[in-house]
Amino acid sequence: MALFRCGRIDVDDWVFPADDTQIPTAGRVAVPKARFLAERHALLQRPDALGLILVAGDGLDDIAPDLPRLGLIAIRFPRYTDGRPYSLARLLRDRHRFKGELRATGNVLRDQVTFMLRAGFDALDVTHEGTLFALREGRIVTVSDHYQPASREDSERHPGGRAWLRRSAGRSLA
Amino acid sequence: MYRYDEFDHGFVRARIAEFRDQVARRLSGELTEDEFKPLRLMNGVYLQLHAYMLRIAIPYGMLSSRQLRKLAHIGRAYDRDYGHFTTRQNLQFNWIKLEDMPAILDELAAVEMHAIQTSGNCIRNVTADHFAGAAADEVADPRPYAEILRQWSSLHPEFSFLPRKFKLAVTGAPNDRAAIQVHDIGLEVKRNEAGALGFAVWVGGGQGRTPMIAKKLRDFLPEKDLLAYCETILRVYNLEGRRDNKYKARIKILVHEMGEAKITQAVEAEFAQLSGTSLTLPAADVARIAAYFAPPDFATLPAISDSYEAAKRNDRAFARFAARNVHPHKIPGYGIVTISLKPIGAPPGDASAAQMEAIADLAERYSFDEIRVSHEQNLVLAHVRLDDVPAVHAGLERAGLATPNAGLVTDIIACPGMDYCSLATARSIPIAQRLSERFADLDRQHDVGDLKIKISGCINACGHHHVGHIGILGVDRRGEEFYQLTLGGSGDENCSIGEIVGRGFSSAKIVDAVETVVETYLGVRTSPAETFLQAYRRVGEAPFRDSLYVRADAD
Numbered sequence: 260m261a262l263f264r265c266g267r268i269d270v271d272d273w274v275f276p277a278d279d280t281q282i283p284t285a286g287r288v289a290v291p292k293a294r295f296l297a298e299r300h301a302l303l304q305r306p307d308a309l310g311l312i313l314v315a316g317d318g319l320d321d322i323a324p325d326l327p328r329l330g331l332i333a334i335r336f337p338r339y340t341d342g343r344p345y346s347l348a349r350l351l352r353d354r355h356r357f358k359g360e361l362r363a364t365g366n367v368l369r370d371q372v373t374f375m376l377r378a379g380f381d382a383l384d385v386t387h388e389g390t391l392f393a394l395r396e397g398r399i400v401t402v403s404d405h406y407q408p409a410s411r412e413d414s415e416r417h418p419g420g421r422a423w424l425r426r427s428a429g430r431s432l433a
Numbered sequence: 434m435y436r437y438d439e440f441d442h443g444f445v446r447a448r449i450a451e452f453r454d455q456v457a458r459r460l461s462g463e464l465t466e467d468e469f470k471p472l473r474l475m476n477g478v479y480l481q482l483h484a485y486m487l488r489i490a491i492p493y494g495m496l497s498s499r500q501l502r503k504l505a506h507i508g509r510a511y512d513r514d515y516g517h518f519t520t521r522q523n524l525q526f527n528w529i530k531l532e533d534m535p536a537i538l539d540e541l542a543a544v545e546m547h548a549i550q551t552s553g554n555c556i557r558n559v560t561a562d563h564f565a566g567a568a569a570d571e572v573a574d575p576r577p578y579a580e581i582l583r584q585w586s587s588l589h590p591e592f593s594f595l596p597r598k599f600k601l602a603v604t605g606a607p608n609d610r611a612a613i614q615v616h617d618i619g620l621e622v623k624r625n626e627a628g629a630l631g632f633a634v635w636v637g638g639g640q641g642r643t644p645m646i647a648k649k650l651r652d653f654l655p656e657k658d659l660l661a662y663c664e665t666i667l668r669v670y671n672l673e674g675r676r677d678n679k680y681k682a683r684i685k686i687l688v689h690e691m692g693e694a695k696i697t698q699a700v701e702a703e704f705a706q707l708s709g710t711s712l713t714l715p716a717a718d719v720a721r722i723a724a725y726f727a728p729p730d731f732a733t734l735p736a737i738s739d740s741y742e743a744a745k746r747n748d749r750a751f752a753r754f755a756a757r758n759v760h761p762h763k764i765p766g767y768g769i770v771t772i773s774l775k776p777i778g779a780p781p782g783d784a785s786a787a788q789m790e791a792i793a794d795l796a797e798r799y800s801f802d803e804i805r806v807s808h809e810q811n812l813v814l815a816h817v818r819l820d821d822v823p824a825v826h827a828g829l830e831r832a833g834l835a836t837p838n839a840g841l842v843t844d845i846i847a848c849p850g851m852d853y854c855s856l857a858t859a860r861s862i863p864i865a866q867r868l869s870e871r872f873a874d875l876d877r878q879h880d881v882g883d884l885k886i887k888i889s890g891c892i893n894a895c896g897h898h899h900v901g902h903i904g905i906l907g908v909d910r911r912g913e914e915f916y917q918l919t920l921g922g923s924g925d926e927n928c929s930i931g932e933i934v935g936r937g938f939s940s941a942k943i944v945d946a947v948e949t950v951v952e953t954y955l956g957v958r959t960s961p962a963e964t965f966l967q968a969y970r971r972v973g974e975a976p977f978r979d980s981l982y983v984r985a986d987a988d
Contacts, residue, residue: 340471340554342594346671349591354706370455370472377590389463400454402447404440406584407660408711409591421722422715423585423660424440 263394264360264382273310273331289331292317303328312364315343319350326355333384336365345378352379352410369393373401373427379410403427434495434803435580435725437545445542448549448588452476453535460532475555475593477548478534482855487529488551489541493561493579493603494522494806494813498793501804503544505789507537516789518774518782520846520897521600522560522806523551527853549587554595556586556667560602562610563807566726567815569763573622573630575605577723578659581714585660592667596674597682599667600639612808612924614638614647615900617684618666623653630656636666636696637688640894644930645685648693650700656719658704661712665704669696729801729816734766738819741768744826753837753875754826759819768819770800771839772812772829777873780862781847782810791832799825809846809885811839842884842951843869846897850890850907851914857890859907859914860940864888867944872951881951883964887922900924902966903950904931905943916943920950920977921969934978946981953980 262271273287282288282298289310295302302309303325310331311322319326332351334344344363351357362382363375369390375383385391393399405415405425415425437445452472459469466480473479477488489504496504504524508516511533512526519525529537541547551558561579562568582601586592592599604611605622613619619635632654638647654662670684673691688696745752760769772792774782784792792812796804799821800814807813817825829835838844845868848854850861865888872878887901891908898904904919915937922931938946951965957976958968969977 340594341676342554342592342596342671343676345591345594346668349668353710368468370451371594374588374590374593389458400451402444402451402588404444404447405590406444406587407589412711418440420438420440421584421718423581423712423718 260384260386261391262362262382263385263391264362268395269382275310275312275333287330289333292322295325296321299325310360313344313347315341315347317347319347319355323355326351326357329357329359331360331362332357333362333364334380336363336367339366339368339371345374348375348379349410369399372399373403377405377409377411377415434497435492435576435722441545442542444587445545445547445549448476448547449535449538449542452538456531456535471553471594474553475550476534476538477551478531479552480855481527481853482851483853484528485531485534486525486527486853487534487537487548488519488523488525489546489548490551490558491523491546491806492583493559493565493576494563494808495576496804496806497544498797498802498804500544500546501789501793501796503540503546505786505793507540508789509786511537515783515785517780517849518784518806518810518812520808520810520848520895521551521558522563522808523558524806527849552598553593554597554599555593556589556595556599556601559583559586560600560611560616560808562604562606563805563813564610564760564769564815565605565805566728567762567767567769568606568608568610569761570608571606571763572624573605574723574726575603575611575620575622576726577719578620578622578632579603580722580725581659581719582663585663589667591664592671595667595671596676597679597684599670599684601663607926609924609926609928610807612897612900612928614926614928615640615644615897615924616647617670618663619647620659625653632656632659634662636700637685638928639683639685640897640899641683642680642892642894643686643689644894644899645689646928646930647685648688648696650697657714657716658708659714661707661710662700662704664712665700665707669699669703673699728764731764731767731816732818734764734818734820736765738766738822741819741822744823748823750830750835750837751823751826753879754835755822756879757837757841758839759822762816764816766819768817768822770814770817770822770825771807772814772834773836773838773844774811774834775838775844775869776833776836777843778866778870781845781865784812788832788834791828792834795825795828809844811844837875838878840883840885841878842872842881842886843878845869845886845888846901847888848890848895850888850896854890854895856893857907858892858909859890859916861888861890861896861905861907864905864907864916864940864943868947871944871948880961881955881965882961883966884951885923886947897924898922899930900928901931902969903947905947908937910937914940916940916946918943918946918950918981920974921966923966932974934974935982949980950977953977 308330364384602616621633634651635647805813847861847865851857889896900922919931
């Protein structure tokens with residue numbers, strides 16, 4: 260398992276305590292939505308950055324007020340054919356202006372990397388060996404011209420012509 | 434028609450490189466078949482009963498002669514010398530080797546074609562009225578909007594893994610030839626009272642095992658909001674659509690389960706957030722796309738063509754062709770010619786490489802170099818001078834393509850069925866062939882008049898049987914093929930789902946049963962002017978049920 264973040268393999272500086280264990284008193288911890296809601300008051304008192312784990316199917320309404328306080332949201336893809344996390348990511352970035360780390364976890368394969376980044380994810384939790392290899396070696400073959408604006412308006416540029424066209428910045432998957 | 438610019442060429446080239454890499458990883462074993470499946474489907478590659486099948490996108494059914502010649506070449510070089518036109522206005526090749534796919538995609542890219550999103554749980558090839566830009570009843574050309582939607586939906590990062598496939602259709606005429614009410618999103622281009630262009634938006638129609646007619650969510654959506662509104666509908670569907678059961682995963686089920694009021698509320702609430710964003714269509718860009726579909730250089734001609742009228746008087750075969758296969762054009766002196774791909778006894782929708790080339794030649798010479806594919810699996814030459822129709826007819830005769838049966842009982846839609854498809858539970862093509870032979874007599878066909886028979890080889894309804902005036906659904910009953918009849922369906926602006934009239938028929942009996950239905954219609958119609966569908970809607974199913982079951986049981 261490895262973390263691909265902002266265009267490179269990175270060290271994971273977040274702790275994901277198991278549901279039945281005590282949350283460490285200090286450090287960057289991320290917890291599932293149910294635990295977050297149950298222990299919300301105590302968690303929000305912590306001085307350190309706080310993270311949330313969502314799964315496909317979770318809604319955002321009941322956590323929307325707390326989003327500015329979160330440094331990480333990890334969204335789990337139960338299967339890579341489950342497309343709900345893309346919409347969740349786009350809502351977090353475009354609607355709720357979430358600025359923290361948005362991490363894709365679960366079944367993350369290289370053929371989805373461009374879709375994930377364009378939907379607003381900036382970190383990928385990768386377990387698939389081939390995907391890890393391709394990311395590490397810069398061997399992802401993908402399409403960097405796009406026919407629709409998405410959630411990377413800060414880095415994608417408009418190549419001219421039709422208003423809806425976009426082009427990824429460079430060839431890197433940053 | 435639409436032409437690629439540098440951006441479009443670059444996009445397709447990059448997509449081929451991506452797919453070539455995916456195929457290589459499959460062939461090397463890095464990708465399992467399970468992992469490869471959604472990837473190949475998104476590029477139109479199916480694994481069928483006998484071989485890989487490649488489905489090529491023909492956006493809203495528009496082809497140039499050059500493109501059609503390329504398809505002929507691919508059929509000859511990589512397949513068995515023919516191709517099959519589908520009900521989504523696409524073309525599929527049924528006998529392709531996986532390792533040849535990237536090379537074929539390169540050949541297609543050279544003529545501005547691809548196979549992107551012709552399958553898979555994503556937004557499929559956008560369809561439109563096959564008479565677009567030519568029909569006398571058109572309010573506005575639907576093709577610029579279909580092209581804009583095609584672009585927007587291509588490799589959409591949010592909507593490439595939907596609960597299920599998603600189909601859009603656009604019509605620009607009140608007489609709906611694009612079947613918009615049985616699509617996931619159906620759009621009717623229209624003008625409001627102020628004369629501005631916009632769309633009636635229908636959502637949640639579909640066929641399959643649970644046929645449903647779409648609900649109208651908006652009577653008039655302004656043109657500029659097209660993409661924002663579609664993105665909204667897709668987002669609501671992507672988040673809320675069922676993923677627990679593939680048979681309940683289409684948006685029609687979500688619309689049905691939420692109800693019209695709640696789905697409207699959900700869509701409008703989301704739309705309130707998305708409207709006015711970067712998805713808003715600038716009028717200049719719409720005009721830029723529309724310019725590709727500007728009318729060709731029509732000549733000023735008399736409305737009546739003497740040579741056309743003379744040919745009708747002097748040649749019985751031509752008169753039949755003119756009566757059925759030539760439709761009124763909006764420009765005086767022109768006609769719309771339907772090329773039937775339903776010769777008697779042949780599989781519906783097939784065309785040989787030589788036939789495709791013959792059609793390409795005719796289109797180049799007589800119809801401004803363009804061809805349309807209709808969702809009824811025929812081809813269309815949209816802009817033919819009436820003076821030239823006799824020459825076009827002669828050319829079609831030489832190619833074996835002059836069957837004068839457009840819209841008649843032998844103009845049958847059929848899915849590939851169990852002869853090709855791994856999902857099918859019964860054969861469709863042989864039933865179509867036998868029906869075609871049974872009704873081969875042209876006098877009888879022309880006497881029966883407008884009658885749409887549609888055949889599906891399984892409950893997925895790719896043959897659109899639910900909206901056939903006579904629908905036939907093939908099912909498997911303890912290892913034997915059985916055929917369920919439905920009557921009174923229609924996919925046009927007066928959309929209706931066909932009704933099951935009674936128990937099914939064996940393969941041996943189904944052709945007789947259809948003939949009984951046709952004979953019953955001939956007996957009840959008030960005059961030859963009353964079509965099958967009108968008669969059925971007037972008298973109901975009772976006389977048909979009686980002749981199919983009561984009389985049969987008494988024999």
